Amino acid sequence: MNYLHNIGTYFLMIVEMFRKPTKWSVMKQLILKDIDDLIIGSLGIVAFISFFVGGVITIQTALNIDNPLIPKYLVGFATRQSIILEFAPTFMSIIMAGKVGSFITSSIGTMRVTEQIDALEVMGINSLNYLVFPKFISMLLYPFVISIAMFLGILGGMAACVYGGFSTLEDYIVGIQNDFETFHVIYAFIKTFVFAFILATIPSFHGYYMKGGALEVGKASTTSFVWTSVVIILLNYLLTQMLLS
Amino acid sequence: MIEVNNLHKSFGDTEVLKGISTSFEKGKTNLIIGQSGSGKTVFLKCLLGLFDYEEGTIAYDGKVFSQLSEDEKRNIRAEIGMVFQGSALFDSMTIAQNVMFPLQMFTKQSKSEMEERVDFVLKRVNLDNAHKKMPSEASGGMQKRVAIARAIVNNPKYLFCDEPNSGLDPKTAIVIDNLIQEITDEYQITTVINSHDMNSVMEIGEKIVFLKNGLKAWEGSNKTIFKTDNGVVTDFVYSSNLFKKVRKMYLDENS
Numbered sequence: 038m039n040y041l042h043n044i045g046t047y048f049l050m051i052v053e054m055f056r057k058p059t060k061w062s063v064m065k066q067l068i069l070k071d072i073d074d075l076i077i078g079s080l081g082i083v084a085f086i087s088f089f090v091g092g093v094i095t096i097q098t099a100l101n102i103d104n105p106l107i108p109k110y111l112v113g114f115a116t117r118q119s120i121i122l123e124f125a126p127t128f129m130s131i132i133m134a135g136k137v138g139s140f141i142t143s144s145i146g147t148m149r150v151t152e153q154i155d156a157l158e159v160m161g162i163n164s165l166n167y168l169v170f171p172k173f174i175s176m177l178l179y180p181f182v183i184s185i186a187m188f189l190g191i192l193g194g195m196a197a198c199v200y201g202g203f204s205t206l207e208d209y210i211v212g213i214q215n216d217f218e219t220f221h222v223i224y225a226f227i228k229t230f231v232f233a234f235i236l237a238t239i240p241s242f243h244g245y246y247m248k249g250g251a252l253e254v255g256k257a258s259t260t261s262f263v264w265t266s267v268v269i270i271l272l273n274y275l276l277t278q279m280l281l282s
Numbered sequence: 283m284i285e286v287n288n289l290h291k292s293f294g295d296t297e298v299l300k301g302i303s304t305s306f307e308k309g310k311t312n313l314i315i316g317q318s319g320s321g322k323t324v325f326l327k328c329l330l331g332l333f334d335y336e337e338g339t340i341a342y343d344g345k346v347f348s349q350l351s352e353d354e355k356r357n358i359r360a361e362i363g364m365v366f367q368g369s370a371l372f373d374s375m376t377i378a379q380n381v382m383f384p385l386q387m388f389t390k391q392s393k394s395e396m397e398e399r400v401d402f403v404l405k406r407v408n409l410d411n412a413h414k415k416m417p418s419e420a421s422g423g424m425q426k427r428v429a430i431a432r433a434i435v436n437n438p439k440y441l442f443c444d445e446p447n448s449g450l451d452p453k454t455a456i457v458i459d460n461l462i463q464e465i466t467d468e469y470q471i472t473t474v475i476n477s478h479d480m481n482s483v484m485e486i487g488e489k490i491v492f493l494k495n496g497l498k499a500w501e502g503s504n505k506t507i508f509k510t511d512n513g514v515v516t517d518f519v520y521s522s523n524l525f526k527k528v529r530k531m532y533l534d535e536n537s
Binding site for chain 1: 330331332355356357358359360362364366367368370371372373374384386387388442
């Protein structure tokens with residue numbers, strides 16, 4: 038029953054988020070701040086992880102292809118497919134659930150604990166619109182982060198492939214261009230938009246409706262990460278089933 | 283003026299407010315006192331509209347809050363200033379930005395007009411040079427004064443304070459009490475303070491409502507509280523030897 042209650046509250050929160058909008062001059066500042074915190078602030082870790090994971094995917098693919106009949110360009114092809122279809126949109130979103138999700142839950146949760154949300158409500162401000170809506174808008178730029186993850190993942194793979202001596206640069210480039218399907222990129226970006234919505238709203242829900250003190254803020258951040266990851270994995274399966282099968 | 287009539291509030295099976303009726307007058311510092319768990323905070327949050335209640339009415343200058351439209355409720359809320367127990371300043375804003383916030387949200391003033399008003403209000407609470415500080419860099423007393431400045435910046439008709447002296451040293455507590463009383467008098471605000479600080483009760487309690495177990499046990503002022511023989515009130519207010527002596531001196535002097 039508690040799960041059903043929470044799911045209902047989550048959807049009511051989403052409806053409430055769009056009601057009684059905050060003054061545009063204030064909202065604009067909030068959106069810019071959240072873009073800085075959530076998007077720009079994530080670029081470093083996304084770039085670092087993407088580059089090296091791209092390299093690891095390439096090395097593992099190359100090491101598992103020991104049949105001389107399999108062309109060398111397959112390393113580039115497999116790296117591209119892994120990164121565009123799964124690594125960049127899905128696994129990067131799980132990582133972002135830890136980074137961005139925990140930040141959102143703890144910042145909103147701290148505002149709840151220190152009565153800052155009550156202060157907004159007393160002033161007659163729709164606190165859900167004030168706090169969650171700018172995060173939702175700024176996360177619309179999340180596909181930009183994933184594009185960078187895709188690019189750097191493939192670039193990292195190329196570096197590992199060439200400098201590790203697994204195949205030539207030409208083979209790798211032929212591989213990443215081989216059998217390219219635009220729909221795979223569209224599929225990846227559809228997933229990215231859905232995950233962006235999840236990343237903005239589920240952590241906000243856990244922060245906004247938390248009860249207790251500082252210890253509970255920590256617990257809420259952990260719970261938020263778990264549920265955001267679970268929902269991303271489930272939706273990943275459903276979207277893949279709907280769009281690719 | 284705020285009028286409360288037969289207010290009932292429960293959490294599950296536990297009835298916290300059991301039918302409170304009272305009124306808080308304009309231009310006076312009205313204090314709600316009582317032991318921890320007596321329902322003070324719940325009562326205050328009902329007055330602020332943060333909690334819904336099952337029965338009863340709260341009227342702001344004759345307008346019954348529960349019967350108003352959403353827009354009318356928002357208009358009343360815009361006339362409320364609130365000082366929270368922990369100050370509730372926005373961590374991500376400087377002190378000046380905190381004070382300017384209600385003006386940005388509810389007025390169409392230009393930036394220079396808002397800055398002028400913020401300067402005036404911060405000067406009023408004796409914080410002339412704290413504009414650029416972050417709340418975390420301010421002491422407890424300073425944070426309380428910033429909270430008061432934020433509460434009064436938009437000329438509210440009603441000022442609510444939840445334990446404004448908690449965590450403050452006695453000297454700073456008196457400064458805060460006096461500031462609240464001066465502001466109430468100067469701007470003719472209806473001020474409601476939730477407190478269990480007996481110094482505040484004696485100093486600024488122009489009207490005192492004593493709550494016990496969710497009921498109004500006594501109502502009076504800092505003048506009449508010395509004379510009351512209501513056992514529930516005297517047990518609470520004169521629980522310390524110091525206040526017992528003060529009361530005895532007062533009664534001796536006035537007998």
